[in-house]
Amino acid sequence: MIRIEGINxxxxxxxxxxxxxxxxxxxxxxxxxxxxxxxxxxxxxxxVGLLKPSSGTVFYDKTxxxxxxxxxxxxxxxxxxxxxxGSALFDSMKVxxxxxxxxDMFSNMTRKEKNHRVNxxxxxxxxxxxxxxxxxxxxxxMQKRVGIARAIVFxxxxxxxxxxxxxxxxxxxxxxxxxxxxxxxxxxxxxxVNTHDMNSVxxxxxxxxxxxxxxxxxxxxxxxxxxxENEMLQSFVFASPFLQRLKAxxxxxxx
Amino acid sequence: MYWKETVRQMHDIGIGxxxxxxxxxxxxxxxxxxxxxxQLDGTLVPRYYIGYIVRDITxxxxxxxxxALVLAGKVGSNMASEIGGMRQKEHLDxxxxxxxxxxxxxxxxxxxGALVAIPLLVIIGAMISILGGYLASVPTGLIxxxxxxxxxxxxxxxxxxxxxxxxxxxxxxxxxxVSCYQxxxxxxxxxxxxxxxxxxxxxxxxxxxxxxxxxxxxxxx
Numbered sequence: 001m002i003r004i005e006g007i008n009x010x011x012x013x014x015x016x017x018x019x020x021x022x023x024x025x026x027x028x029x030x031x032x033x034x035x036x037x038x039x040x041x042x043x044x045x046x047x048v049g050l051l052k053p054s055s056g057t058v059f060y061d062k063t064x065x066x067x068x069x070x071x072x073x074x075x076x077x078x079x080x081x082x083x084x085x086g087s088a089l090f091d092s093m094k095v096x097x098x099x100x101x102x103x104d105m106f107s108n109m110t111r112k113e114k115n116h117r118v119n120x121x122x123x124x125x126x127x128x129x130x131x132x133x134x135x136x137x138x139x140x141x142m143q144k145r146v147g148i149a150r151a152i153v154f155x156x157x158x159x160x161x162x163x164x165x166x167x168x169x170x171x172x173x174x175x176x177x178x179x180x181x182x183x184x185x186x187x188x189x190x191x192x193v194n195t196h197d198m199n200s201v202x203x204x205x206x207x208x209x210x211x212x213x214x215x216x217x218x219x220x221x222x223x224x225x226x227x228x229e230n231e232m233l234q235s236f237v238f239a240s241p242f243l244q245r246l247k248a249x250x251x252x253x254x255x
Numbered sequence: 256m257y258w259k260e261t262v263r264q265m266h267d268i269g270i271g272x273x274x275x276x277x278x279x280x281x282x283x284x285x286x287x288x289x290x291x292x293x294q295l296d297g298t299l300v301p302r303y304y305i306g307y308i309v310r311d312i313t314x315x316x317x318x319x320x321x322x323a324l325v326l327a328g329k330v331g332s333n334m335a336s337e338i339g340g341m342r343q344k345e346h347l348d349x350x351x352x353x354x355x356x357x358x359x360x361x362x363x364x365x366x367x368g369a370l371v372a373i374p375l376l377v378i379i380g381a382m383i384s385i386l387g388g389y390l391a392s393v394p395t396g397l398i399x400x401x402x403x404x405x406x407x408x409x410x411x412x413x414x415x416x417x418x419x420x421x422x423x424x425x426x427x428x429x430x431x432x433v434s435c436y437q438x439x440x441x442x443x444x445x446x447x448x449x450x451x452x453x454x455x456x457x458x459x460x461x462x463x464x465x466x467x468x469x470x471x472x473x474x475x476x
Contacts, residue, residue: 050348
């Protein structure tokens with residue numbers, strides 16, 4: 001579980017996050033949603049320690065994340081995995097080398113054990129046999145899956161995904177969402193997903209946090225999304241003209 | 256220490272720059288010999304001074320300084336672009352989250368690799384430059400083989416070689432650290448990356464020239 005309290009962040013005097021407090025629960029897909037510029041990425045970067053908040057606290061279970069020594073931070077980071085928006089795969093390394101990279105850096109495993117673990121992860125993301133390809137030789141969706149395989153290679157307790165569906169077609173997005181959801185359940189990890197994709201919200205949103213202008217304006221589950229009368233949530237959910245037409249039609253049919 | 260990465264950097268910087276350094280050194284030596292021969296025309300200065308001047312200009316100034324300026328353009332801009340690209344593609348963030356000491360893994364091998372490879376390139380460059388002077392002056396009949404070799408052996412001060420190596424080490428450190436810094440802290444998009452790459456070269460060149468003056472002041476005045 002990750003708990004944040006009173007997170008504020010400003011850049012050059014401009015407030016980006018204003019007093020965000022919420023909890024990301026273990027074994028669930030916790031979503032941070034909102035329009036572009038709402039502060040989602042900044043919040044995610046604060047969660048993983050790439051940015052320091054101006055004020056507030058971040059607790060990983062009972063550990064005060066912002067006051068760790070370098071050694072403690074490194075140990076905690078070995079329990080984290082992150083899937084980046086652009087996958088962030090190292091271009092000069094093959095798929096298997098990308099996935100093995102954290103093991104090469106920090107584990108005492110033998111070469112054989114590392115390769116075994118890499119193959120396990122590749123199998124988990126349905127990329128068996130793609131070991132020797134370079135990132136540029138696989139599709140965007142496959143790159144995301146390699147990114148997920150690298151993120152789980154150390155069997156993390158916390159998984160972070162920044163816009164996992166950006167640049168993917170709807171079908172591939174569903175595959176990635178299902179993968180994130182099943183890995184969360186299988187490893188019983190705390191997953192935090194930053195997205196503005198409504199399909200993801202309705203598919204994997206166990207615990208949803210809506211940000212607007214740096215403020216947390218709504219919290220709930222995917223089941224509660226359609227029931228809520230929160231205006232900001234509704235305007236976000238039904239932002240697409242297609243969904244607006246569907247909603248209008250549904251209201252006409254069931255006034 | 257990331258030895259594998261350091262050795263890869265040594266290879267990339269050393270072998271990767273050998274051809275351009277050799278080519279530039281060859282012509283600088285040749286031009287130095289030709290122009291000094293031109294200036295000696297009608298004077299009482301012995302012709303064997305051509306070899307002596309080519310040797311000392313090469314060792315004291317041309318080999319370390321020109322090599323470093325050329326490498327600032329080739330290696331420095333490459334380092335700034337590579338690291339800057341990694342910053343923009345979130346590779347450095349990915350490493351940070353994995354717990355990798357990013358400057359230690361990305362920057363340190365480049366600096367150590369350069370500290371080994373560039374002084375070696377400077378030594379090779381100096382030898383090729385002296386060869387260039389020979390090729391430009393002996394086969395063309397400007398000076399005899401014996402005179403050129405006599406010039407090379409005359410008034411030799413061993414400390415000048417030490418001075419060349421001091422310059423090579425200082426310039427290597429300057430050009431790699433400036434370039435890595437420019438790449439590491441790049442922000443924005445492709446325009447900023449291009450600017451960081453250009454700044455890496457310009458700032459490295461200025462720093463090298465200032466350092467060249469300071470070293471000359473300290474060791475030769």
